[in-house]
Amino acid sequence: MILDLKQVFIGEKKSMPVDCTLDISQLEYQNNHPFIDPVRVKGEVSAESGIVRLKATVYFAYQCACDRCLDAVKRQMQIPIEHVLVTSLSGDDDGELKQVKHFKLVLDDLVSEDLIISVPSKNLCRDDCRGLCPNCGINLNTQSCACQSNKIDNRFKILEQLKQSDLQ
Ligand SMILES: [Zn+2]
Ligand SMILES: [Zn+2]
Missing domain, CATH: 1.20.5 (Single alpha-helices involved in coiled-coils or other helix-helix interfaces)
Incomplete structure (x- = not known):
């Protein structure tokens, strides 16, 4: 999913709603495809004092193996995400800024990165597994x-x- 944010960047619009479903089932993490279900992203891109920001909630299912018994574990999760978007990176990029080339944001890449850093490191099929x-x-x-x-x-x-x- 590519979002064209030109209108927000040039000031034609103050904000743009984001509500879409991504397919990142091909994404591989720890020799696994943990995001087999469609991922929903709901929020908005808005401009305030010249700063363009994406704020959204990502709803997804995380599938992995139980740490103890290796049975499949599927967890329904939701995480808030927030990124400042810029059209060009100047010199020192501290990682907080996301570059949006030609006003086009590749939402799949951004969300994939966010999901991978947010998944739990400990996963049990049940507490007393x-x-x-x-x-x-x-x-x-x-x-x-x-x-x-x-x-x-x-x-x-x-x-x-x-x-x-x-x-x-
Ligand atoms: Zn288990
Ligand atoms: Zn035994």
Whole structure:
């Protein structure tokens, strides 16, 4: 989606509403395509005292694997975004300014960057996810395995052996 912001930049309009849906499902992040659903951007571009600013809320779904059990996790999220837009960057760009060449803003690129820095670094399918058994790899949320009880059995056996050697 490309927004033509010429009217705002040359002062013909004070503001322009932004309400669109982006397809960034091809975007790859951590060997994954986390934004498979359409992303909605709602807000406006406005000019105030010669400064053109984009302010919007981005509504999206973030899909990834649970940190513990690797099951798919899908989170509905929304983030506010705000950028000062300029037609040319002068010298030192501190990263706050977004250049809009020929008054045309490529919204997909801008939003993609914003989403990637806003996604949570910790993701669990549920707070008390029990994860995978480190021994046999079974998903402990849905199944149980004998690894843990075997471990306890082994400890008892060692205790038994110790007791017996004490007696001897
Ligand atoms: Zn999980
Ligand atoms: Zn196990």
